[in-house]
Amino acid sequence: MSNENTTVTIHIEEAHKSHRIGWLRAAVLGANDGIVSTASLIVGIAAGEYISVSSQADTENADLELEKKALQENEAYEKEELAQIYEARGIKPELAKEVASQLMEHDALDAHARDELGITEGGKSNPIEAALSSAASFTVGAAMPLLTAWLVPQEQLIISVSVASLLFLAVLGAIAAKAGGASMTKGAIRVTFWGALAMGLTAAVGQLFGVVA
Ligand SMILES: [Zn+2]
Known part of the structure:
Protein backbone atom coordinates (compact mmCIF):
# COMPACT_ATOMS: atom_id res chain seq x y z
CA MET A 1 0.00 0.00 0.00
CA SER A 2 2.67 2.49 1.00
CA ASN A 3 4.70 1.38 -2.02
CA GLU A 4 1.91 2.31 -4.43
CA ASN A 5 1.60 5.77 -2.86
CA THR A 6 5.25 6.54 -3.42
CA THR A 7 4.98 5.60 -7.09
CA VAL A 8 2.02 7.95 -7.61
CA THR A 9 3.84 10.85 -5.94
CA ILE A 10 6.90 10.35 -8.11
CA HIS A 11 4.79 10.30 -11.26
CA ILE A 12 3.07 13.57 -10.38
CA GLU A 13 6.36 15.26 -9.57
CA GLU A 14 7.86 14.09 -12.82
CA ALA A 15 4.89 15.37 -14.76
CA HIS A 16 5.19 18.80 -13.13
CA LYS A 17 8.89 18.93 -13.75
CA SER A 18 8.59 18.03 -17.42
CA HIS A 19 5.83 20.62 -17.85
CA ARG A 20 8.07 23.27 -16.33
CA ILE A 21 11.02 22.14 -18.44
CA GLY A 22 8.93 22.38 -21.62
CA TRP A 23 7.90 25.94 -20.83
CA LEU A 24 11.42 26.93 -19.73
CA ARG A 25 12.94 25.30 -22.80
CA ALA A 26 10.66 27.28 -25.09
CA ALA A 27 11.47 30.50 -23.21
CA VAL A 28 15.23 29.87 -23.36
CA LEU A 29 15.08 28.96 -27.05
CA GLY A 30 13.03 32.08 -27.76
CA ALA A 31 15.52 34.28 -25.93
CA ASN A 32 18.39 32.49 -27.71
CA ASP A 33 16.78 33.21 -31.06
CA GLY A 34 16.34 36.87 -30.13
CA ILE A 35 19.96 37.25 -29.01
CA VAL A 36 21.49 35.34 -31.92
CA SER A 37 19.41 36.91 -34.68
CA THR A 38 19.72 40.47 -33.37
CA ALA A 39 23.45 40.10 -32.67
CA SER A 40 23.99 38.55 -36.11
CA LEU A 41 22.14 41.42 -37.73
CA ILE A 42 24.14 44.07 -35.86
CA VAL A 43 27.46 42.32 -36.49
CA GLY A 44 26.47 41.65 -40.12
CA ILE A 45 25.56 45.29 -40.73
CA ALA A 46 28.77 46.54 -39.10
CA ALA A 47 30.93 44.02 -41.00
CA GLY A 48 29.21 44.83 -44.30
CA GLU A 49 29.76 48.53 -43.79
CA TYR A 50 33.37 47.94 -42.73
CA ILE A 51 34.06 45.88 -45.87
CA SER A 52 32.36 48.31 -48.23
CA VAL A 53 34.10 51.38 -46.77
CA SER A 54 37.43 49.47 -46.58
CA SER A 55 37.29 48.68 -50.27
CA GLN A 56 36.39 52.31 -50.95
CA ALA A 57 39.40 53.38 -48.85
CA ASP A 58 41.61 50.83 -50.69
CA THR A 59 40.49 52.28 -54.02
CA GLU A 60 41.22 55.81 -52.80
CA ASN A 61 44.68 54.80 -51.56
CA ALA A 62 45.47 53.00 -54.82
CA ASP A 63 44.35 56.09 -56.76
CA LEU A 64 46.58 58.29 -54.61
CA GLU A 65 49.56 55.97 -55.16
CA LEU A 66 49.00 56.05 -58.94
CA GLU A 67 48.71 59.83 -58.83
CA LYS A 68 51.91 60.14 -56.76
CA LYS A 69 53.77 58.02 -59.33
CA ALA A 70 52.35 59.99 -62.25
CA LEU A 71 53.43 63.26 -60.61
CA GLN A 72 56.99 61.94 -60.18
CA GLU A 73 57.22 60.55 -63.70
CA ASN A 74 55.45 63.19 -65.77
CA GLU A 75 55.00 66.45 -63.96
CA ALA A 76 54.39 68.53 -67.10
CA TYR A 77 51.58 66.29 -68.27
CA GLU A 78 50.00 66.34 -64.80
CA LYS A 79 50.18 70.14 -64.68
CA GLU A 80 48.45 70.37 -68.05
CA GLU A 81 45.82 67.86 -66.88
CA LEU A 82 45.06 69.93 -63.79
CA ALA A 83 44.92 73.16 -65.82
CA GLN A 84 42.37 71.55 -68.13
CA ILE A 85 40.22 70.59 -65.17
CA TYR A 86 40.13 74.25 -64.08
CA GLU A 87 39.44 75.36 -67.65
CA ALA A 88 36.50 72.96 -67.84
CA ARG A 89 35.17 74.60 -64.67
CA GLY A 90 35.18 77.97 -66.42
CA ILE A 91 38.60 79.50 -65.74
CA LYS A 92 40.39 81.16 -68.69
CA PRO A 93 43.31 79.04 -70.12
CA GLU A 94 46.13 81.37 -68.99
CA LEU A 95 44.79 81.69 -65.45
CA ALA A 96 44.01 77.95 -65.29
CA LYS A 97 47.68 77.18 -66.04
CA GLU A 98 48.76 79.70 -63.40
CA VAL A 99 46.41 78.23 -60.76
CA ALA A 100 47.62 74.70 -61.59
CA SER A 101 51.27 75.78 -61.27
CA GLN A 102 50.82 77.57 -57.98
CA LEU A 103 48.72 74.82 -56.40
CA MET A 104 51.24 72.17 -57.51
CA GLU A 105 54.12 74.17 -56.06
CA HIS A 106 52.26 74.31 -52.80
CA ASP A 107 51.23 70.61 -52.64
CA ALA A 108 51.00 68.75 -55.94
CA LEU A 109 49.45 65.53 -54.63
CA ASP A 110 46.88 67.40 -52.54
CA ALA A 111 45.80 69.49 -55.55
CA HIS A 112 45.41 66.42 -57.79
CA ALA A 113 43.71 64.39 -55.06
CA ARG A 114 41.14 67.11 -54.46
CA ASP A 115 40.46 68.45 -57.94
CA GLU A 116 41.09 65.39 -60.09
CA LEU A 117 40.13 62.46 -57.83
CA GLY A 118 37.67 64.26 -55.55
CA ILE A 119 39.42 63.02 -52.39
CA THR A 120 39.75 65.54 -49.55
CA GLU A 121 41.62 64.97 -46.29
CA GLY A 122 38.48 65.30 -44.16
CA GLY A 123 36.35 63.32 -46.62
CA LYS A 124 38.59 60.25 -46.69
CA SER A 125 36.72 57.02 -46.00
CA ASN A 126 37.18 55.64 -42.48
CA PRO A 127 35.98 52.00 -42.31
CA ILE A 128 35.98 51.69 -38.50
CA GLU A 129 34.09 54.94 -38.01
CA ALA A 130 31.57 53.89 -40.68
CA ALA A 131 31.11 50.42 -39.14
CA LEU A 132 30.63 51.79 -35.61
CA SER A 133 28.17 54.46 -36.69
CA SER A 134 26.10 51.97 -38.76
CA ALA A 135 26.03 49.50 -35.88
CA ALA A 136 24.96 52.26 -33.47
CA SER A 137 22.22 53.64 -35.72
CA PHE A 138 21.04 50.09 -36.54
CA THR A 139 20.78 49.37 -32.81
CA VAL A 140 18.76 52.54 -32.20
CA GLY A 141 16.49 51.68 -35.14
CA ALA A 142 16.07 48.09 -33.92
CA ALA A 143 15.14 49.34 -30.44
CA MET A 144 12.06 51.20 -31.78
CA PRO A 145 9.92 48.18 -32.78
CA LEU A 146 11.31 46.24 -29.77
CA LEU A 147 10.23 48.98 -27.33
CA THR A 148 6.82 49.13 -29.00
CA ALA A 149 6.44 45.35 -28.69
CA TRP A 150 7.43 45.62 -25.04
CA LEU A 151 4.94 48.36 -24.20
ZN1 LIG B 1 46.75 64.00 -61.97
Missing part, protein backbone atom coordinates in the same frame (compact mmCIF):
# COMPACT_ATOMS: atom_id res chain seq x y z
CA VAL A 152 1.74 47.29 -25.99
CA PRO A 153 -0.63 44.48 -24.92
CA GLN A 154 0.14 41.08 -26.47
CA GLU A 155 -3.08 40.90 -28.50
CA GLN A 156 -2.34 44.21 -30.27
CA LEU A 157 1.30 43.36 -30.95
CA ILE A 158 1.23 42.92 -34.74
CA ILE A 159 -0.83 46.00 -35.56
CA SER A 160 0.95 48.23 -33.00
CA VAL A 161 4.46 47.26 -34.10
CA SER A 162 3.50 47.73 -37.79
CA VAL A 163 1.87 51.14 -37.30
CA ALA A 164 4.55 52.45 -34.92
CA SER A 165 7.37 51.27 -37.22
CA LEU A 166 5.78 52.95 -40.24
CA LEU A 167 5.46 56.16 -38.20
CA PHE A 168 9.15 55.95 -37.20
CA LEU A 169 10.05 55.36 -40.87
CA ALA A 170 7.97 58.37 -41.97
CA VAL A 171 9.75 60.61 -39.44
CA LEU A 172 13.18 59.28 -40.54
CA GLY A 173 12.30 59.71 -44.22
CA ALA A 174 11.26 63.30 -43.58
CA ILE A 175 14.47 64.04 -41.61
CA ALA A 176 16.64 62.48 -44.35
CA ALA A 177 14.81 64.47 -47.04
CA LYS A 178 15.21 67.70 -45.05
CA ALA A 179 18.94 67.01 -44.59
CA GLY A 180 19.32 66.42 -48.33
CA GLY A 181 17.28 69.53 -49.19
CA ALA A 182 14.38 67.55 -50.72
CA SER A 183 10.64 67.60 -49.99
CA MET A 184 9.93 66.19 -46.51
CA THR A 185 6.49 64.87 -47.54
CA LYS A 186 7.90 63.01 -50.56
CA GLY A 187 10.74 61.60 -48.44
CA ALA A 188 8.35 60.40 -45.75
CA ILE A 189 5.96 58.81 -48.28
CA ARG A 190 8.75 57.04 -50.18
CA VAL A 191 10.36 55.49 -47.11
CA THR A 192 6.98 54.54 -45.60
CA PHE A 193 5.84 52.91 -48.85
CA TRP A 194 8.93 50.69 -49.18
CA GLY A 195 8.87 49.94 -45.45
CA ALA A 196 5.21 48.87 -45.64
CA LEU A 197 5.95 46.72 -48.69
CA ALA A 198 8.90 45.01 -46.95
CA MET A 199 6.83 44.34 -43.81
CA GLY A 200 3.89 43.08 -45.87
CA LEU A 201 6.08 40.68 -47.84
CA THR A 202 7.75 39.41 -44.66
CA ALA A 203 4.35 38.88 -43.03
CA ALA A 204 3.13 37.01 -46.12
CA VAL A 205 6.20 34.75 -46.12
CA GLY A 206 5.79 34.16 -42.37
CA GLN A 207 2.15 33.20 -42.82
CA LEU A 208 2.98 30.89 -45.72
CA PHE A 209 5.60 29.00 -43.70
CA GLY A 210 3.44 29.12 -40.59
CA VAL A 211 0.63 27.39 -42.47
CA VAL A 212 2.93 24.79 -44.05
CA ALA A 213 4.57 23.98 -40.73
